[in-house]
Amino acid sequence: LDSSFRLLLLLNSLDLKLLHSSIKRMGHEIRLTPQIVQSEVELLSKFSGDSDDACLCAVAFTSDITFANGCRAPPWRQVLGDICYIQVTLHDGSELFVAASTEGYYVIKGTNTAADYEKIGDIYPSLVDLLKKNSEHFRNRITNQEFMCVEVDKVIAEPDAKVALADRVAAPKVVTHMDDPAAVTDDGRTAQRKTPHGGKKTPQYTNDTSKSSAQPSSRWKSLGIGTETPIPSPQISSNTAPKKARGSVDLTSQISKRKSSSISSIKSRSRTSHWSTQPDSDVSDSSSETSEEEEQQERRPESNADLPSEYWQIQKLIRYLKGGNQTATVIALCALLDFDLKLEASHLAIRDSGGLDLLINLLETDDVKCKIGTLKILREISQNAQTRKAIVDLGGLQMLVQILQFPNRELKCLAAETIANVAKFKRSRRIVRQNDGIKRLVDLLINPGRPSSPVTGERSDLDVARSAALGLWSCSKSRKNKIALLRTGAVPQLGKLLQCDSDTVLIPVVGTLQECASEKSYQELIQSEGMVEHLVKRLKKQNEELQRHCASAIFKCAESDATRTLVRKYEGLDPLVSLLSKTSNKDLLCAVTGAVWKCSKNALNATRFKELKAIEQLVALLSNQPEEVLVNVVGGLGECAAHDPDSRASIRKAGGLVPLVQLLTGTNHSLLINTTKVVGACALDADSMIVIDKQDGVRLLWSLLKSVNTEVQACAAWAICPCIENAKDAGELVRSFVGGLELIVGLLKSDDLEVLAAVCAAIAKIAKDEENLGVLTDHGVVPLLAKLAITDSDHLRIHLCDAIARCCMWRNNRIAFGQASAVAPLVSYLQSSDSLVHRSTACALHQLSKDPGNCITMHEAGVVQSLLSMVGSTDEVLQEAAAGCIGNIRHLALANEKAKFK
Numbered sequence: 001l002d003s004s005f006r007l008l009l010l011l012n013s014l015d016l017k018l019l020h021s022s023i024k025r026m027g028h029e030i031r032l033t034p035q036i037v038q039s040e041v042e043l044l045s046k047f048s049g050d051s052d053d054a055c056l057c058a059v060a061f062t063s064d065i066t067f068a069n070g071c072r073a074p075p076w077r078q079v080l081g082d083i084c085y086i087q088v089t090l091h092d093g094s095e096l097f098v099a100a101s102t103e104g105y106y107v108i109k110g111t112n113t114a115a116d117y118e119k120i121g122d123i124y125p126s127l128v129d130l131l132k133k134n135s136e137h138f139r140n141r142i143t144n145q146e147f148m149c150v151e152v153d154k155v156i157a158e159p160d161a162k163v164a165l166a167d168r169v170a171a172p173k174v175v176t177h178m179d180d181p182a183a184v185t186d187d188g189r190t191a192q193r194k195t196p197h198g199g200k201k202t203p204q205y206t207n208d209t210s211k212s213s214a215q216p217s218s219r220w221k222s223l224g225i226g227t228e229t230p231i232p233s234p235q236i237s238s239n240t241a242p243k244k245a246r247g248s249v250d251l252t253s254q255i256s257k258r259k260s261s262s263i264s265s266i267k268s269r270s271r272t273s274h275w276s277t278q279p280d281s282d283v284s285d286s287s288s289e290t291s292e293e294e295e296q297q298e299r300r301p302e303s304n305a306d307l308p309s310e311y312w313q314i315q316k317l318i319r320y321l322k323g324g325n326q327t328a329t330v331i332a333l334c335a336l337l338d339f340d341l342k343l344e345a346s347h348l349a350i351r352d353s354g355g356l357d358l359l360i361n362l363l364e365t366d367d368v369k370c371k372i373g374t375l376k377i378l379r380e381i382s383q384n385a386q387t388r389k390a391i392v393d394l395g396g397l398q399m400l401v402q403i404l405q406f407p408n409r410e411l412k413c414l415a416a417e418t419i420a421n422v423a424k425f426k427r428s429r430r431i432v433r434q435n436d437g438i439k440r441l442v443d444l445l446i447n448p449g450r451p452s453s454p455v456t457g458e459r460s461d462l463d464v465a466r467s468a469a470l471g472l473w474s475c476s477k478s479r480k481n482k483i484a485l486l487r488t489g490a491v492p493q494l495g496k497l498l499q500c501d502s503d504t505v506l507i508p509v510v511g512t513l514q515e516c517a518s519e520k521s522y523q524e525l526i527q528s529e530g531m532v533e534h535l536v537k538r539l540k541k542q543n544e545e546l547q548r549h550c551a552s553a554i555f556k557c558a559e560s561d562a563t564r565t566l567v568r569k570y571e572g573l574d575p576l577v578s579l580l581s582k583t584s585n586k587d588l589l590c591a592v593t594g595a596v597w598k599c600s601k602n603a604l605n606a607t608r609f610k611e612l613k614a615i616e617q618l619v620a621l622l623s624n625q626p627e628e629v630l631v632n633v634v635g636g637l638g639e640c641a642a643h644d645p646d647s648r649a650s651i652r653k654a655g656g657l658v659p660l661v662q663l664l665t666g667t668n669h670s671l672l673i674n675t676t677k678v679v680g681a682c683a684l685d686a687d688s689m690i691v692i693d694k695q696d697g698v699r700l701l702w703s704l705l706k707s708v709n710t711e712v713q714a715c716a717a718w719a720i721c722p723c724i725e726n727a728k729d730a731g732e733l734v735r736s737f738v739g740g741l742e743l744i745v746g747l748l749k750s751d752d753l754e755v756l757a758a759v760c761a762a763i764a765k766i767a768k769d770e771e772n773l774g775v776l777t778d779h780g781v782v783p784l785l786a787k788l789a790i791t792d793s794d795h796l797r798i799h800l801c802d803a804i805a806r807c808c809m810w811r812n813n814r815i816a817f818g819q820a821s822a823v824a825p826l827v828s829y830l831q832s833s834d835s836l837v838h839r840s841t842a843c844a845l846h847q848l849s850k851d852p853g854n855c856i857t858m859h860e861a862g863v864v865q866s867l868l869s870m871v872g873s874t875d876e877v878l879q880e881a882a883a884g885c886i887g888n889i890r891h892l893a894l895a896n897e898k899a900k901f902k
Contacts, residue, residue, distance in 0.1 A: 031102050032102055034069065034070030037100045040127045041059055041127070044056065044059050057090060057091055058087075058089040059087070061085070061086060061087075063084065068312065070083075077117065082100070084099075086099075090138070091135070096134060097111060098130060099117065099119070100127070104123040104124050105124045105126065106121060106123045107121050307345055310339055311346075314346055314349035315353045318332075318353040318355035318358065320332040321358055321362075322358060330367075333370065336377055337380075344384070346381070351390060356387065356391065359378060360395070360396040360399065363396070371403070372410055372414065375414035375415060378414075378418050379421065382422050383421050388428070391422055392431065397419070397423075397431050397432065398435050400418055401415075401435045402435075403415035409459045409461070413459050413464055413467040416468050416470060416471040419441070420474045421474075422474075429475050430478070432471075441468045441472050442488040444468035445469065469505070477515060485516065491529060494512060494513055495529045497509045498531055498535075498538075499534060503546055507546050513526060513531070513549075514553035517553050517556035517557050520559075527562060532557065532566040532570065538550045539554075548592075551576065551579065551592045551594070551595045554567060554576075554599070555594035555595040564599050565604075568599070568602070573612065576595050577596070577613075577614045580596070580614065581617070583621070590626075590628045594632040596614065596636045597636040600636050606640045609636075609640060610640065610644060610647050614636075615640055615650045618637050619651060619654040619656035619659075622660065631668070631671045634660065634674040635678075638675075642677070645685065652691060657692060664700040669709045672704060672709075676701060676704065676712070676719040677715055680722055681722075683723045686726055693727055701720050702743070705747060710754070713750070714755045714757075714758045717744070720762050721758075730769065731772055734769070745779040747759045748760075748784040757799045760788075760799035761802065763776065763785075764799065764803045767803065767807055767809070770810070773809065774810060777807070782816045782817060785803055786821065789825040797829050797832070801826065801841045804817060805840070805844040805846075808844070808850075815851050817848060823845075823857045823858060824858075826845060827858060829841040835875065838878055839878045842870060845867075845885045846888070858889060868882075
């Protein structure tokens with residue numbers, strides 16, 4: 001038993017040793033992959049050329065056919081481990097045929113017969129080692145590092161492959177700027193590189209020398225390598241691979257005389273010279289979109305195993321398209337349409353196999369069936385952001401614009417719908433405009449009324465108009481395109497289409513109108529062409545998308561009071577209120593609340609909204625809604641509260657004040673502006689002011705005076721005015737804000753007129769408390785107000801005079817205003833045509849006239865004559881102030897006369 005146990009231990013120890021030995025031996029073995037071979041051949045091709053400084057004359061693959069696994073060897077040789085075969089031309093004129101297998105590289109006789117594949121000599125771990133053994137010239141150049149790098153093409157090398165080969169060549173570890181040529185497809189375009197796992201590498205220009213601390217050797221320095229100043233590379237979008245100009249041939253194709261596949265019925269042309277892309281001054285084309293699609297990155301599966309079977313089936317059909325005749329092309333197109341072309345894998349298959357370039361070439365054929373099939377495919381795949389950008393890069397958009405002139409209605413419809421999909425980013429919309437595409441789309445809107453043909457399947461003119469409207473809808477997101485569209489006279493044509501009953505036609509038509517309605521000229525045209533009535537009618541349809549676009553158009557057009565009146569006239573307020581209940585559709589809710597907001601700026605509309613219980617519905621929307629909706633909801637409540645005192649009570653009773661005050665803590669400027677307006681309007685109601693004070697609303701409003709947005713500052717100051725006026729013990733409330741009075745005095749240094757007017761109005765309210773007025777004076781309010789006296793803004797004059805009149809009631813402030821030269825400019829205010837300016841100016845002059853020095857200044861400025869005409873005014877406050885000022889001046893004159901007689 002003891003011997004058996006020892007024998008088992010010995011056998012176990014032997015097994016472990018054998019296992020470790022096998023693992024160690026396998027670890028030293030090199031198994032080549034198609035990617036490693038590709039990288040070595042590409043890098044060596046850069047050191048090839050006819051010059052004596054080159055290491056080789058040429059190096060290239062013997063076959064252009066690449067299988068799905070990356071191998072180029074025939075399938076019956078792949079079974080034996082062969083990857084590909086390489087033809088090397090040496091400087092002594094001889095040629096080597098090298099087989100690359102998973103075990104390594106070895107020399108063969110050739111690739112013509114089966115006997116030629118017989119191995120000659122040893123197997124080498126790298127192609128460099130094999131060439132050093134078989135070529136003395138190559139060995140000397142590599143050993144001495146005296147060789148010339150030939151820039152085959154400005155493409156990107158795989159960094160790992162470059163480092164691997166550099167190690168085998170024994171070159172110094174220094175980062176050089178030698179880029180590796182990318183794989184080239186058989187139609188002459190540079191294909192995107194793939195990792196060994198099948199994922200696409202993102203091409204990048206690298207210029208990082210910080211990762212290597214080694215310095216180049218003296219030999220490399222003598223050649224000038226490694227000491228050059230790096231040349232900054234151009235920025236390349238991360239979602240596209242570098243492309244060659246169509247028709248260019250790389251070094252590998254010159255050596256191997258590779259065949260380019262072509263379609264017998266199509267002539268491939270260089271669209272860069274055929275299509276006009278003349279420079280335009282509007283490169284900075286504006287767009288209403290907030291995000292640019294051209295910056296999106298492409299997402300690819302991490303390995304080929306993740307690709308579905310449809311990927312490979314679509315690639316097979318693309319090969320049929322390349323080599324088939326006209327009939328085979330039509331059949332292949334029909335077969336492609338049977339796939340789900342909206343899948344990401346379908347887009348990858350078409351782009352990776354060069355199918356997109358092929359489809360665009362097919363648009364140049366004379367066969368209508370081929371064009372129709374091609375356009376149907378392009379219409380589907382152009383819904384993908386990466387694909388539509390590739391279509392633009394290949395010049396497909398210009399061809400689609402040309403097809404709009406064809407007589408065939410089916411072609412025109414498909415081309416317009418494809419343009420609608422492609423024109424989703426700024427550059428594509430600019431190309432459509434530059435190639436007269438907007439004018440051609442507008443021409444398709446003319447509707448003679450020809451119906452569709454059930455026999456031939458030809459579309460109706462209404463279908464053509466719908467497709468054109470889709471194209472215009474996408475193009476109208478650019479402001480310059482809106483201007484171009486306006487010049488074509490498209491608005492009346494869109495107005496005619498607005499009268500049809502088909503929802504499929506109405507949606508793109510109204511969508512185009514609402515997109516363009518952001519421009520004032522379009523707003524006026526929509527009103528004058530009588531479209532408001534039709535927009536209101538379409539609100540009553542049950543299609544939510546159509547309702548959204550109609551509400552959005554009303555929202556933008558209701559900036560004009562005439563449009564608001566028309567909406568009420570055509571009974572559009574009722575459907576708007578009814579749509580407020582559709583809270584699940586946020587886009588629709590945003591458009592409807594926006595229309596309610598703008599329409600409520602009309603006092604009669606605000607009254608009607610109150611009757612329809614719209615205020616209660618708006619208050620219910622103050623919670624759990626996105627900011628876009630909240631801005632409109634709060635804006636509508638603010639307009640209703642400003643017009644009708646009963647609406648303020650309705651907001652309070654519906655519980656809207658608490659969420660409104662809470663919204664003052666936000667950061668969205670548009671929302672803050674509307675919230676301050678509605679809180680200020682509600683503060684006019686005494687009961688509402690109590691709620692606002694309890695919720696610390698006045699402090700929140702005061703804190704908004706520190707905002708960087710001047711409009712927020714102005715609205716907060718305006719809202720503070722009614723809060724101070726209606727708050728209990730307002731003086732103590734204001735003094736409780738630490739640094740509050742200093743802050744509001746500091747705003748008198750602002751450059752914004754609205755901020756200055758609002759702050760002056762707030763100071764007039766604050767100065768009613770004597771203690772607060774003393775603090776304001778200590779902070780230097782008098783000289784700051786005096787500096788504002790030289791202004792031509794009647795809006796600012798009204799509130800400035802109110803503030804001066806209040807500040808005169810503290811000690812020697814009247815004298816200070818006179819010393820600051822603020823009296824004479826106030827006299828000129830009496831020449832204004834605004835009666836409110838007269839009233840506030842007379843009050844300020846009355847207070848200032850209590851100082852004798854100011855009376856003399858006023859009299860010299862000719863104030864008496866102006867005030868005499870105002871004594872007979874119907875405004876009692878103006879009467880008393882004017883009479884009081886004249887009385888003070890007269891008393892001073894009488895006192896002066898008495899002093900003379902004494």
